[in-house]
Amino acid sequence: MSEVDGPIMDAAMAPALPARAEVEDFLFHEAALIDARDYDAWLALWEQDALYWVPCNDDDADPEIHIALIYDRYEGLCDRIARLQGGFALAQQPLSRCSHAITNVRVGGARGGLIEVQSILSLAAYRLGKVDLLAGRMVHRLRRKPDGLRLVEKRVYLINNDGPIGNLSFIL
Amino acid sequence: MKSFGDLVQEDRVHGSVYLDPAIFEREMEAIFAATWVYVGHEGEIPRPGDFRLRAIGRQPVIFVRDHEGAVRVLMNRCTHRGNAVCVAERGNADGFTCAYHGWRFRLNGDLAAVPYGDRYDEAFDRSTLGLRPAARVENYRGLVFASLRSEGSSLREHLGAGVLAELDDLTDMSPDGDLDVRAGVHKTVYDGNWKLQLENSMDGYHPNFVHRSHFDNIRARTGNDPRVHATSRTQAHLYDLGNGHASWHNTGLMRSGSQSNPAIAMGEGPVREYADALMARHGEERGRHLLAKGSVHLMIFPNVIFIGSHIRMIQPISVDRTEVYLLPVLLKGAPRALNTRRLRAHEAFYGPAGAGAPDDVEIFRRVQHGLRAGGDPWVLLSRGATMEQQGGNGYAMGQITDEIAQRAIWRQWRTMMEAEAIMPRLEAVS
Numbered sequence: 304m305s306e307v308d309g310p311i312m313d314a315a316m317a318p319a320l321p322a323r324a325e326v327e328d329f330l331f332h333e334a335a336l337i338d339a340r341d342y343d344a345w346l347a348l349w350e351q352d353a354l355y356w357v358p359c360n361d362d363d364a365d366p367e368i369h370i371a372l373i374y375d376r377y378e379g380l381c382d383r384i385a386r387l388q389g390g391f392a393l394a395q396q397p398l399s400r401c402s403h404a405i406t407n408v409r410v411g412g413a414r415g416g417l418i419e420v421q422s423i424l425s426l427a428a429y430r431l432g433k434v435d436l437l438a439g440r441m442v443h444r445l446r447r448k449p450d451g452l453r454l455v456e457k458r459v460y461l462i463n464n465d466g467p468i469g470n471l472s473f474i475l
Numbered sequence: 476m477k478s479f480g481d482l483v484q485e486d487r488v489h490g491s492v493y494l495d496p497a498i499f500e501r502e503m504e505a506i507f508a509a510t511w512v513y514v515g516h517e518g519e520i521p522r523p524g525d526f527r528l529r530a531i532g533r534q535p536v537i538f539v540r541d542h543e544g545a546v547r548v549l550m551n552r553c554t555h556r557g558n559a560v561c562v563a564e565r566g567n568a569d570g571f572t573c574a575y576h577g578w579r580f581r582l583n584g585d586l587a588a589v590p591y592g593d594r595y596d597e598a599f600d601r602s603t604l605g606l607r608p609a610a611r612v613e614n615y616r617g618l619v620f621a622s623l624r625s626e627g628s629s630l631r632e633h634l635g636a637g638v639l640a641e642l643d644d645l646t647d648m649s650p651d652g653d654l655d656v657r658a659g660v661h662k663t664v665y666d667g668n669w670k671l672q673l674e675n676s677m678d679g680y681h682p683n684f685v686h687r688s689h690f691d692n693i694r695a696r697t698g699n700d701p702r703v704h705a706t707s708r709t710q711a712h713l714y715d716l717g718n719g720h721a722s723w724h725n726t727g728l729m730r731s732g733s734q735s736n737p738a739i740a741m742g743e744g745p746v747r748e749y750a751d752a753l754m755a756r757h758g759e760e761r762g763r764h765l766l767a768k769g770s771v772h773l774m775i776f777p778n779v780i781f782i783g784s785h786i787r788m789i790q791p792i793s794v795d796r797t798e799v800y801l802l803p804v805l806l807k808g809a810p811r812a813l814n815t816r817r818l819r820a821h822e823a824f825y826g827p828a829g830a831g832a833p834d835d836v837e838i839f840r841r842v843q844h845g846l847r848a849g850g851d852p853w854v855l856l857s858r859g860a861t862m863e864q865q866g867g868n869g870y871a872m873g874q875i876t877d878e879i880a881q882r883a884i885w886r887q888w889r890t891m892m893e894a895e896a897i898m899p900r901l902e903a904v905s
C-alpha cells in the first residue's frame with residue numbers, strides 16, 4: 304500500500320510527469336468509454352503488458368499466493384469484454400448500467416517508466432431494479448506514447464473486498 | 476397437512492421446499508444443527524490463538540486453535556447475556572473478552588475472569604460458564620467438521636468409504652499430503668435458496684447452456700470445443716455416495732477445456748517437478764491415478780463442495796438468501812508456479828467477477844423467481860433415474876447430465892427432515 308502513498312522518482316526511468324488535468328482527462332475518458340459500453344475503444348487504451356487487478360480480502364495481498372477478485376492480463380481483458388459483447392453471459396442479461404465517478408486524482412510519481420496515478424472510484428451499477436454501489440481507491444499506471452497516454456495497469460482496491468459481493472461481471 | 480414424503484418424491488420435489496420460510500427454519504434444526512457440518516481446514520488456523528468466524532447453519536461459531544494446540548469450535552455467544560464475543564472475522568487472539576461486561580474467556584472456551592465478581596455469591600460456578608463448544612469436532616486429513624449433536628454416527632461413518640477415498644485423493648494431490656487453505660476467500664451472495672447452489676455443484680446438464688459465453692471464449696482461443704465435455708455422450712459419471720453425498724468422475728475424459736486441472740500443460744518444468752514429487756511420495760500407480768484425476772469433485776451434504784481447485788462452503792442466510800464462500804486450495808510441496816496457476820485459473824472462472832460463477836448465481840436468482848409461479852408446483856429430477864448403474868466402486872452411478880446427485884441430496888434431506896419429532900406448520904403449502 305505504502306508504495307503509492309507519496310511521489311516516487313525513479314531517476315533512471317522517470318518520464319516527465321504530466322499535469323493533473325491531462326491525467327484526469329484520460330481517466331474521465333476511460334470511465335466514459337466503460338459507461339457507454341464502448342469496450343473495443345476501452346480495450347484499445349490498454350498496452351499488451353496489461354494488468355487489471357482487483358485484490359481480494361486484503362489490499363496488500365500477494366497475487367502469487369493470494370486469490371484476487373480479478374487478475375486479468377491482456378488475454379483476460381479480451382475474454383472479459385467478449386463476454387460482455389457476446390450476449391450469452393447470463394449475469395449480464397440485461398447489461399448493468401454503470402455510472403463511474405472518478406475523483407481525488409493525484410499524480411503520484413513515476414516508477415519503471417510508468418506514470419502512477421491515484422484516484423477514488425465511486426461506481427453505481429443498476430440492474431434489475433437494484434443499484435449496487437461500489438467504491439474504492441484506484442491506482443492507474445500509464446505509459447506515455449507518441450499519441451497520448453496508454454493504460455498498463457489498473458488496480459481497484461474496493462472498500463468491501465473482504466465482504467460478500469453479488470455480481471462483479473461488469474468493468475470497474 | 477402435507478408430509479415431507481409428499482413434498483419430496485423420488486423423481487420430483489415440490490417448489491415450496493425452496494420457498495417456505497417454515498421449511499427453512501426446520502432445515503436449520505433438522506439438518507444443520509443435527510448432522511456433521513464442515514467448519515474449516517485446520518491449516519487455516521496454524522498457530523495458537525488463530526481464529527476464523529464460521530457458522531453452523533445460522534449459529535455463529537469461532538473456529539480457533541487453543542493454547543494447547545487443539546482445534547476448537549466454540550459458540551460465539553457470551554454465556555452471560557448473549558453478546559457475540561468475537562467480532563473480527565479472522566485474526567489471532569490471546570482469548571476472547573466480551574465487550575458488554577468484560578467477561579474473559581480462554582482460547583479453549585473456559586471462563587477466566589468476571590469483572591466485579593463480588594456481586595455473585597458462592598453458588599456462582601465459573602467452571603460451568605465457558606463458551607459452549609460444538610458437541611463434537613472431528614477431523615479427517617485436516618478437514619474439520621462439527622456436529623451440534625453429541626450422539627449419532629462418527630464423522631467417518633457419516634462420510635463413508637466413497638467420500639473418504641475422494642478426500643484421500645484430494646489431500647494426496649499435495650506432494651506433502653497436506654493442503655494450504657490460506658490463499659483467501661471469494662465471497663458471493665445471491666437471492667435464492669441454499670439448496671440451489673448445492674444441486675448446481677453436481678450438475679453436468681447445465682454447463683453448455685449457462686457457461687456458453689465462457690466456452691465460446693475457450694473455443695475461439697484454443698480451437699477446442701469444451702462443450703464435448705458436458706453432453707449426454709460424455710464419458711464421465713456421477714456417483715451417489717450415500718447420506719446425500721456425491722462425486723463426479725472425469726476419468727477417461729479429455730481435459731483440454733479444464734482450467735482448474737494443474738496437470739494440464741502449463742510449461743514443462745513445474746508440471747514435471749510436480750509429477751515427479753507425486754510419484755516419489757505415492758509410487759507409480761497411485762501417482763498416475765492422482766495425475767490422471769487432476770482434481771476432486773465432491774459434494775458433502777449439506778454445506779461443502781470440493782470442486783476445481785477450491786473448497787466451497789454454502790452458508791444459508793434465509794429461505795431466499797445465501798452466501799457462498801470459495802476457498803482456493805494450494806498444494807503444499809507443489810512448485811510455487813503451479814500453485815499460482817491454480818489461483819489464476821480459479822479466479823478466471825469462479826468468484827463474483829469470474830467468467831462462470833456469476834452466471835450460475837444469476838440462474839439461482841432466476842429459479843427462485845420462477846418457482847413463485849403456480850400452475851405446476853413440481854421440480855423434476857427424473858433425468859436418468861431408470862438408467863442408473865452400479866459403479867465399479869459399488870455405488871450407484873449415472874452419467875454426468877443425469878440428476879442422480881440431486882436425487883441423492885433430496886433423499887437425505889427428506890430422511891433428516893422426517894427424523895425430527897416436531898413437524899412444522901405446513902398448511903400453507905399447497
Ligand code: FES
Nearest residue numbers: 553555556573576
Ligand atoms: S454479555 Fe458478555 S459480559 Fe455481559
Ligand SMILES: [Fe+2]
Nearest residue numbers: 681682685835
Ligand atoms: Fe456452473
